[in-house]
Amino acid sequence: MTKKKMIISQETMDVDFVRKVEALAGTSVRSCFQCGKCSAGCPMATFMEHPPNRIMRLLQLGQWQRVLAGRSIWYCVSCETCTTRCPNTVDLASIMDALRKLSWDSDGASKESYVQLANKLFLQNIRTYGRQYEMRLAAVFNVKSGQFLKDLMLGPKLIAKGKLKVFHSKNKNMSEIEKIFTRIEEMRKKGVAL
Secondary structure (H helix, E strand, C coil): CCCCCCCCCCCCCCHHHHHHHHHHHCCCCCCCCCCCHHHHHCCCHHHCCCCHHHHHHHHHCCCHHHHHHCCHHHHCCCCCHHHHHCCCCCCHHHHHHHHHHHHHHHCCCCCCHHHHHHHHHHHHHHHHHCCCCHHHHHHHHHHHHCCCCCCCCHHHHHHHCCCCCCCCCCCCCHHHHHHHHHHHHHHHHHCCCC
16 A cells, blocks of 8 residues: 555545534544554454544544545444443444445445445345345346456355255345335434434
8 A cells, every 4th residue: 555645734624524424423533532442452453454543533634535435444343342442432333334324325436345335235135135135146246346257166066055046035024124224214314324
């Protein structure tokens, strides 16, 4: 990874975005004093280009574009270790959720667009079938991500072992599942849910 010089000024800082993150997360970004306990306890920190405490610092400096353009928010597993360890009771897990929501809504370029694609396809499957249809998920993901032959050798083995079904049936309670999706969409519009 090449290091870019960060220039901080009134023009480069976007505190409105940080306020939006704080409102969604219900916690203060500014309360973090960079002790590093969140990153020390994070099981995914070694995979992140910006560990949790650096994400907080970038937000404090109004450098949210760097956060959304990276992969760190998508590697967070929401285990809440960071939140539990924080001496200032900053709910970093909620901040990560808010950042993922804002990244999802912005449709901006992300290095982890495959993660966003997988999430969208997963939810589409649930909404369409009422459960996960792995064969369709893998096929559509491979086509949309341009990795046409990605699982070519693995698929037949899983089918032969009965781990992957070629044909799939819909859940009998599709109307209930649709009500759940509708309710969540209404909650998101009101800003109650991420």
